[in-house]
Amino acid sequence: MLTFIIDALVTVVGVTTPILLAATGELVVEKSGVLNLGVEGMMLVGAVTGFAIALTYGDSLGALAPWLGVVCAALAGAASSMLFAALVLTLGSNQVATGLALTIFGIGLSSLIGSGYVGTIIPAFDSLFPDSLAGDPLWRVIFGYSPLVYFALIMIFAVGWFLNRTRAGLILRAIGENDISAHSIGYPVIPIRYAAIAFGGAMAGIGGCYFSMVMTPMWAEQMTAGRGWIALALVVFSGWRAGRLLAGAYFFGVLMTLELYAKASGFSFLPSQFWAAMPYLMAVVVLAVISSRGVAGSEAPACLGRPFLPSS
Amino acid sequence: MSLTTRRNFMKTTAVGLAAPALLRRAWAAEPLKLGFVYPGPVGDYGWSWAHNKGRLAMDEALKGQVVSSYVENVKEDASAIPIIKDLAQQGNKLIFTASFGFMDQTIEAAKQLPDTKFEHCAGYKKADNVGLYNERFYQGRAVVGTIAGHMSKTGTIGYLGSFKIPEVVMGVNAFTLSAQAVNPKITTKLVMIDSWFDPAKEASAAETLANLGCDFITTHTDSPAALQVCEKRKIYGFGQGADMSRFAPHAHLTAIEDNWGPYYISRAKAMLDGTWKPDDVWMGFKEGCVEMAPYNKAMPDDVKAAADKIIAGWKDGSYDVFTGEIKDQSGAVKVPKGQRMEDKDIAVMDWYVQGVQS
Numbered sequence: 259m260l261t262f263i264i265d266a267l268v269t270v271v272g273v274t275t276p277i278l279l280a281a282t283g284e285l286v287v288e289k290s291g292v293l294n295l296g297v298e299g300m301m302l303v304g305a306v307t308g309f310a311i312a313l314t315y316g317d318s319l320g321a322l323a324p325w326l327g328v329v330c331a332a333l334a335g336a337a338s339s340m341l342f343a344a345l346v347l348t349l350g351s352n353q354v355a356t357g358l359a360l361t362i363f364g365i366g367l368s369s370l371i372g373s374g375y376v377g378t379i380i381p382a383f384d385s386l387f388p389d390s391l392a393g394d395p396l397w398r399v400i401f402g403y404s405p406l407v408y409f410a411l412i413m414i415f416a417v418g419w420f421l422n423r424t425r426a427g428l429i430l431r432a433i434g435e436n437d438i439s440a441h442s443i444g445y446p447v448i449p450i451r452y453a454a455i456a457f458g459g460a461m462a463g464i465g466g467c468y469f470s471m472v473m474t475p476m477w478a479e480q481m482t483a484g485r486g487w488i489a490l491a492l493v494v495f496s497g498w499r500a501g502r503l504l505a506g507a508y509f510f511g512v513l514m515t516l517e518l519y520a521k522a523s524g525f526s527f528l529p530s531q532f533w534a535a536m537p538y539l540m541a542v543v544v545l546a547v548i549s550s551r552g553v554a555g556s557e558a559p560a561c562l563g564r565p566f567l568p569s570s
Numbered sequence: 571m572s573l574t575t576r577r578n579f580m581k582t583t584a585v586g587l588a589a590p591a592l593l594r595r596a597w598a599a600e601p602l603k604l605g606f607v608y609p610g611p612v613g614d615y616g617w618s619w620a621h622n623k624g625r626l627a628m629d630e631a632l633k634g635q636v637v638s639s640y641v642e643n644v645k646e647d648a649s650a651i652p653i654i655k656d657l658a659q660q661g662n663k664l665i666f667t668a669s670f671g672f673m674d675q676t677i678e679a680a681k682q683l684p685d686t687k688f689e690h691c692a693g694y695k696k697a698d699n700v701g702l703y704n705e706r707f708y709q710g711r712a713v714v715g716t717i718a719g720h721m722s723k724t725g726t727i728g729y730l731g732s733f734k735i736p737e738v739v740m741g742v743n744a745f746t747l748s749a750q751a752v753n754p755k756i757t758t759k760l761v762m763i764d765s766w767f768d769p770a771k772e773a774s775a776a777e778t779l780a781n782l783g784c785d786f787i788t789t790h791t792d793s794p795a796a797l798q799v800c801e802k803r804k805i806y807g808f809g810q811g812a813d814m815s816r817f818a819p820h821a822h823l824t825a826i827e828d829n830w831g832p833y834y835i836s837r838a839k840a841m842l843d844g845t846w847k848p849d850d851v852w853m854g855f856k857e858g859c860v861e862m863a864p865y866n867k868a869m870p871d872d873v874k875a876a877a878d879k880i881i882a883g884w885k886d887g888s889y890d891v892f893t894g895e896i897k898d899q900s901g902a903v904k905v906p907k908g909q910r911m912e913d914k915d916i917a918v919m920d921w922y923v924q925g926v927q928s
Contacts, residue, residue, distance in 0.1 A: 265781035273774050369611070376613035379817055382802070474769040474795040476817065479611035479643070481793075483768040514771075518778040521761040522728070524927035530734070530762045 264399045266515065271407055274511030276301070276468040276482075278410045280489035281496075281503055282417050283461025288493055289421060290454035291434035291561035295357025296342050297462050298486025299364020300335045304463025306368040307334035309470040309477045312380045324383040328406065328467055335463020336456045338364055343455040347448050350565040365480060375477045383471040404472040406464065411504075413461070418500030430454060434559035437566045447566055462486070488537065497557045513537045602841055604628075605662030606640035607654060609669035610767045616792030616811040617766065617828070618642060621668045621691075624830025631835045635842060646671025654679040658686040664841050666703075666834070667691065669766070670735050676700055687846060689837065692737050694917050696848060703833060706854030707737075708744035708916070709884045710826030711788070712891040713862055713877050714808045715745040717823060718786040719752030720873045721806065728784030729926075730775050730796050731762045738762075738790050739919045744891045745788055746925050748880070759784055760928040769795035780805055797822055813863035824877070825863035832858055852913060855884040892916060897924045 280297050287294045308324075308331030315323040342360045345351045383404050385392035391401040421427040433440045433447050441447050469481050492510060496503035517533035606625050608618035625638050641657065644650050650672050657665050658679070664687045667676045673693035680688050680700045688700045696702055718727045729745055731738045742760055749756040759782055761775045768791070776787055776796035785805045789796045794814040800807035800821035807818060809825025833853065840846040853859040862881065865874050883889025894905035898921045905911050922928055 262781065265777075269774060269777045269781065272777070273770075276770075369613070373613060376619075377615050377816070379798075382798075469770055474773045474793070474798055476769070476794065476798070477613075478615070478767070478769050478793050478795075479613050480767075481769045483765070483770060485770065515774065515778065518761055518763075518771075518775045519782070522759045522775075522778050522782050522927075524759075530764055534764050 261395060264396065266519070267399050268402065269518075270508065270511045270515045271403060272473060273514050274507050275403075275407050275410050276465040276473070277485055277489045277492060277510060278414060278504070278507040279406070279465030279468065280462045280486060281492040281507060282410070282414050282500075283458035283465070284489055284493045285496070285498065285500065285503055286417060286421070286430070286454050286461075287458035288562055289434045289498060289559055290430050290451050291437055291559050291564070291566070292343075292346060292451055292455060293353045293357065293563040294339065294342060294360070294455060294458055295354060295490065296339070296360025296364060297458075297489050298482060298484065299361040299368075300338050300459050300462035301364075301466030301469075301482045301486045301489075302368035302480065303338045303364045303371075304331035304335040304466035305470040305481060306372040306375070306477055307331045307463070308467030309380065309475075310371065310375060312383070312471055313375065313378055316380055324380075324471060327471060328383075328464060331463040331467035332460035333463070335461070335466065336459040338367075339455050339459025339462070340452075342459075343452050346565065347451055347455075350567050353563050353565065361486070369479045372477045372479060376479075377476075379476050380471065382475040404468075406468050406472060409464070414500055414504050418504075421500060431559070434561055437561045437564075438568070441566075441568050447568075451566070462489075465489070491538065494558075498559065499557075509540070510537050513540060601635055601637040602664075602838065603660070603662045604636055604638045604838060604841075605654075605657035605660070605665040606638060607644050607650065607657070607665065607667045607669075607672060608640060608642045609644060609646055609671060610642065610792050612640070612642050614767055614792045615794060615814065618668070618792065620811045620828040621666075621830050624828075624834045627831030628834040628838050631831075632838055632842075636838050644672070646675075648675065650675040651679050654688075655683060658683045663687060664689065664837065664846070670737055671733075687841070687848075689848075694736075696850060699848065701846075701848035702850040703837075704737075704852050705828060705830075705859045706852055707826055707828070707860060708740045708891065709854040710860050710862060711741045711744035712748040712884070712889075713880045714788050714824065714826065715748030715891075716752060716880050717808075717869065717873055717877050718745070718788070718806075719749035719756055720876060721823075721869075722749070722753065722756065722786050724783050724785045725753065725756055726783045727756060727758050727786040728776070728779035728782075728788070729758050729760045730772060730779065730787060730789040730791055731760055732766050732791050733764060734762060734920070736917055736919045739922065740892075740916055741790055742926055742928075743896075743919065743923045746923050747891050747896065750925055752876075756925060758926045760922070760926055762928075763791065765791070767792040769793040772796045773799050776800065776807075777803070794818070809863060815863065815866070820866075820868065822863075823866045823869055827861040827863055829859050829861050852917075855881055856887075898922065899924055899926060899928075 308327040311330040312323045312327035345356045346353050387401040391397050437447050496506045513536050610618040612618050612622040666689045668691045670692040676690045680697050692704045729742050746758045763771050772791050772795040776799035780803045788808045789810045794817035797807045797818040801818035807821050811828050813825050815822040890910045892911035894909045895907040896905040898904050
């Protein structure tokens with residue numbers, strides 16, 4: 259019984275982590291007032307870059323290669339987000355359309371870069387802990403994960419602390435709530451938004467490389483298969499709060515794993531498509547419940563999606 | 571001097587106008603254009619990759635006579651119709667639509683373009699200009715089921731499916747029936763992930779099957795992700811559509827390889843000869859279109875022999891996995907004892923055999 263629960267937990271963590279990584283980044287971006295729909299594209303760019311670097315330097319750098327891969331995935335994600343940022347912040351283009359364009363661009367670019375890597379593999383970027391802990395049937399539920407899992411958990415707590423308990427985070431939130439006032443006070447709105455978008459891109463890149471380096475250590479086109487969109491939904495679902503984001507991410511992860519367990523155990527008296535739709539249905543239900551609690555207006559950052567074009 | 575009547579004038583003019591067209595046919599021999607529509611990326615190392623390999627084999631064998639093009643990642647919804655029509659309008663005379671999910675779209679496009687010929691893979695709707703072709707992958711499933719039946723220690727084997735369509739259902743049933751022929755108590759756990767290609771979900775589903783006690787996993791999806799999970803969990807798996815042993819050197823026992831080259835070459839030749847007719851072919855081991863990848867060294871010799879016997883049985887027609895008595899999940903007898911299921915019943919199969927937990 260215990261093994262069953264541990265196995266299930268390990269699966270849930272595996273499913274949740276990439277979404278959590280990307281959503282954490284997107285949370286910061288949206289808190290600063292920018293809506294970046296290009297998460298899926300940035301994740302794929304990160305995935306292919308991380309894989310390519312880990313493969314190319316796997317022989318020369320050995321165990322360091324995956325770390326380099328993750329760093330490069332973050333840089334690649336940030337670089338692709340800068341494309342979006344330049345269009346949206348400096349040129350004031352429509353954020354929704356530009357974000358979608360970034361998604362499509364990221365899908366295409368990653369396929370192009372990755373076309374030479376199909377059919378190749380790298381060793382999975384697995385646990386750092388010694389085998390006695392990581393492989394142990396009981397302790398692997400804590401120690402058996404890839405470093406990226408621990409990184410994701412650290413980051414969500416760090417981002418939550420940053421947004422709510424630091425001055426810098428307060429400034430970021432202020433820019434997201436009322437960019438004109440923040441600008442009047444003297445805060446650099448555009449540079450801070452650039453930094454936020456870069457952070458979001460880096461996190462999305464790391465989330466993407468989780469797919470190609472940990473979950474299924476290979477490259478296949480469009481291997482994120484829509485997880486970027488789930489990350490976006492998750493940010494909204496969480497009400498733009500870090501604590502709820504963590505809970506929501508694992509909630510989604512449990513639902514997605516539950517779907518698989520239900521099917522495999524023969525409990526799918528409901529059509530399988532219903533199970534696949536479950537996470538999104540639950541998101542709608544929770545949003546309805548949250549909205550009905552009489553919260554005046556939306557919890558979204560007030561300037562979300564509006565271009566900042568100062569008259570001064 | 572012939573009489574310059576109006577009739578003569580019309581005749582000579584007609585010949586004069588037709589001559590360039592006729593001459594061109596005989597003389598320029600413009601290469602035949604063929605189009606291919608794939609549901610996934612050619613980089614999936616599975617279904618679409620195998621079709622593309624066949625297309626490239628055709629290009630190589632008929633170099634200069636054919637020019638082929640393809641469109642990959644085509645979604646299996648209405649958006650496929652403009653893509654198919656676009657291929658036709660680019661001059662492709664024969665278009666292969668390589669997935670069950672393109673069935674209705676192919677029929678629709680064929681209605682609108684009666685001069686173009688189509689061949690639909692893994693479907694069951696025909697038309698005057700639409701032929702059908704498919705491979706009896708279930709023959710390969712019977713081989714891997716036999717292997718699983720011999721080697722499974724837990725008595726639970728897993729099937730990672732995509733959609734509940736006849737193609738997949740017959741695979742599940744063939745896998746289960748052939749395993750049960752070796753070990754009657756075998757049960758198959760089935761997970762449908764509603765996608766042909768989603769490596770992360772395939773990996774999670776394979777993990778779930780392993781968590782629930784499966785020590786053999788076969789997939790009907792297009793990526794090697796499930797095999798990587800098998801390797802990690804130290805259970806066995808089978809490749810799908812291509813030899814995937816490099817992804818799981820210990821876990822990969824064999825694979826069902828799709829070999830489309832010979833078929834595409836023969837159809838291209840038929841078009842060049844002008845003998846193309848809409849057909850309904852379903853090829854298997856006998857025609858060389860289904861092959862098994864080399865066996866893993868870890869497979870015991872007696873299991874290898876059993877598997878080879880099944881293959882030989884398919885080739886000479888003495889073996890058919892869908893031979894009665896076959897009961898469905900409710901216990902009702904679907905195929906009486908000793909009788910073989912007809913092709914037309916297999917092609918629309920939508921029920922699972924007893925022992926499949928779905």
